[in-house]
Amino acid sequence: MQARDTIDDLPNTSKEVLNEYSEYAYETASEMSDEPLIVPDYERAVEGLSLDAMEARNFAPAWREVCEWSRSTSNLDSIRILSEQDQLFTILKQRTERTLSFRHDRIRDFLLADASLNEINRTDGIPDCLSDPYYYSILGTGIAYFRPSETILSGLCDRNPLALLEALCRLGGDTPEYEKKIGAEFQEWLSKQGGSTGIPNSLLGETMDILRQTYSEQVSEIAELLPQFPPVLLARFRNGDLEAGIQYCTGNGGGSPNVNNPQRDSVFNDTLQQRGDQYTAVLSKVLSSVGAEHVQGALRLAGFFGRTELGRDSRTVGEHMELIQNACRHFFGRLSSVVFQNNDLLSIR
Structure with missing residues (x-):
């Protein structure tokens, strides 16, 4: 250097x-x-x-x-x-x-995270200032960089639980064994609070927002303990749960194609880059057997898939769109009566 x-x-x-x-x-x-x-x-x-x-x-x-x-x-x-x-x-x-x-x-x-973890290791205690939610990102950085012991993880979770979720987000699924320890500590902390209803709305909102941005095997387990609000459905979809994506696209919320939603678009774009082949193949099967209550969501999600695929290699686009089109033809032939009973579906573009 x-x-x-x-x-x-x-x-x-x-x-x-x-x-x-x-x-x-x-x-x-x-x-x-x-x-x-x-x-x-x-x-x-x-x-x-x-x-x-x-x-x-x-x-x-x-x-x-x-x-x-x-x-x-x-x-x-x-x-x-x-x-x-x-x-x-x-x-x-x-x-x-x-x-x-x-x-x-x-x-x-980096310097703040290094100093924080060094102080915790040296004193076997957590400075009072680090309980401030303002520092969850710094502490999460420190956890991701320095991988402290389970004892320290437990102490940090009690004082600043969002730090553990930030660490999961930064680790990004690359260290599954350590992430499992982080996930277990957070779930234990949440249980001690009496579940998601026992924590302040501001903390719950930030929890869901961090999970929405996180790739980790731990996301699905944590998401099960939370109310299934849109950010949680997006978190599940990002981490391999196609059903959550269909649920997200059902109704008049952020999954509507007529609604401008940068958070949704960011998750969908990232996820289809990571799981596009897998999700498109599964969705083509889902469309041929989806229940009436999820018709709208499945079709909308297929539309988002097609729109996102336009930015990919032309041969890949053709393959993916052919899968979706074939499934849609089968789907409409089997459920045409459901479609015509649902006015909202008739307006889908």
């Missing part, structure tokens, strides 16, 4: 890359500065600053606030040198004051 590199130049933001980048910043500061500071001095100073920033809930403090927070003169010297180096931090002039700013959100989240 060369001296001109910045966080924006990095090819990805895996834990290994971010760790290498921050270590490089510490090593460069140690080599270039006249101060008798070594890499561990910089690491300790950044960890202290990160914890202070979270305690104050201030990620862009004025320099005078940084001076007040500083736990030692060497810590303050370390932060000053790193700021002048402009890799992890930078100093911005804001009217009459100068503020310390993290160089990039990605490096900020």
